[in-house]
Amino acid sequence: MSDLDIRPAVLDDIPAIVAMLADDPLGAQRETLEDLTPYTAAFERLSKDPNQIQAIAVREDRVVGTLQLTIIPGLSRRGSNRSIIEGVRIHADERGSGLGTRLMQWAVDESRRQNCQLVQLTSDASRTDARRFYERLGFEASHVGFKLQL
Amino acid sequence: MSDLDIRPAVLDDIPAIVAMLADDPLGAQRETLEDLTPYTAAFERLSKDPNQIQAIAVREDRVVGTLQLTIIPGLSRRGSNRSIIEGVRIHADERGSGLGTRLMQWAVDESRRQNCQLVQLTSDASRTDARRFYERLGFEASHVGFKLQL
Numbered sequence: 227m228s229d230l231d232i233r234p235a236v237l238d239d240i241p242a243i244v245a246m247l248a249d250d251p252l253g254a255q256r257e258t259l260e261d262l263t264p265y266t267a268a269f270e271r272l273s274k275d276p277n278q279i280q281a282i283a284v285r286e287d288r289v290v291g292t293l294q295l296t297i298i299p300g301l302s303r304r305g306s307n308r309s310i311i312e313g314v315r316i317h318a319d320e321r322g323s324g325l326g327t328r329l330m331q332w333a334v335d336e337s338r339r340q341n342c343q344l345v346q347l348t349s350d351a352s353r354t355d356a357r358r359f360y361e362r363l364g365f366e367a368s369h370v371g372f373k374l375q376l
Numbered sequence: 377m378s379d380l381d382i383r384p385a386v387l388d389d390i391p392a393i394v395a396m397l398a399d400d401p402l403g404a405q406r407e408t409l410e411d412l413t414p415y416t417a418a419f420e421r422l423s424k425d426p427n428q429i430q431a432i433a434v435r436e437d438r439v440v441g442t443l444q445l446t447i448i449p450g451l452s453r454r455g456s457n458r459s460i461i462e463g464v465r466i467h468a469d470e471r472g473s474g475l476g477t478r479l480m481q482w483a484v485d486e487s488r489r490q491n492c493q494l495v496q497l498t499s500d501a502s503r504t505d506a507r508r509f510y511e512r513l514g515f516e517a518s519h520v521g522f523k524l525q526l
Binding site for chain 1: 425444454492510516517521
């Protein structure tokens with residue numbers, strides 16, 4: 227396969243990112259492709275925050291993967307930074323190609339570069355394939371993830 | 377009981393916060409009270425980030441509870457903000473007094489005020505009391521929480 231580039235997203239990448247967020251069993255119920263205004267507004271907020279990276283994987287000028295990486299400074303664990311990964315999506319054409327692993331390794335490397343001592347994420351308990359994927363990458367399923375909708 | 381004040385921490389509150397982080401079955405292995413330098417350095421990083429609040433609960437000039445609230449802008453869920461709660465600690469003298477509930481309700485109200493549509497947190501699977509506590513507050517244990525130590 228041709229070379230892969232992993233880099234922060236720019237505004238022009240939003241349609242491709244949102245299409246991947248929606249092309250997912252859970253995301254299909256939560257996203258709308260008709261009107262991208264709320265997504266572009268959110269991207270502007272996100273871009274102003276130096277602790278946020280909306281990363282994309284690009285192959286032959288196509289956006290084929292994305293995730294959001296957040297760096298969180300904190301007092302716990304002797305004042306450690308931690309990072310949180312959200313919204314990992316791989317384009318349907320690229321699933322099973324190892325791209326997910328490369329994108330996650332990029333996020334782990336970037337977390338290390340930003341002095342994080344812990345990388346964390348939550349995955350819906352219904353995503354059993356995702357659990358195996360994260361465990362293969364060395365993540366430990368040690369926690370219960372709680373959500374409260376407002 | 378006398379009145380409770382919930383407010384963002386200042387530098388002088390750090391010793392009391394760190395003492396609570398350490399007075400915990402898991403925290404006892406992770407924190408050090410001898411040298412607060414890494415904690416004060418972390419607090420300075422945290423204070424510069426407008427999306428972070430290290431909240432404390434104060435009763436009669438004593439710090440009796442703490443949590444960290446992080447606001448995360450994002451593309452998922454039609455460009456929703458979400459918040460993440462970390463490091464919830466209640467002073468040993470105040471456990472069972474309802475203070476944890478009040479502190480969490482403060483975090484949920486603040487999340488709503490900052491236009492979050494989701495509040496999330498993870499809790500170590502060994503903390504069975506914590507699970508009941510969060511479920512009573514309306515949180516759903518729908519996710520698996522993964523951690524990777526760097």
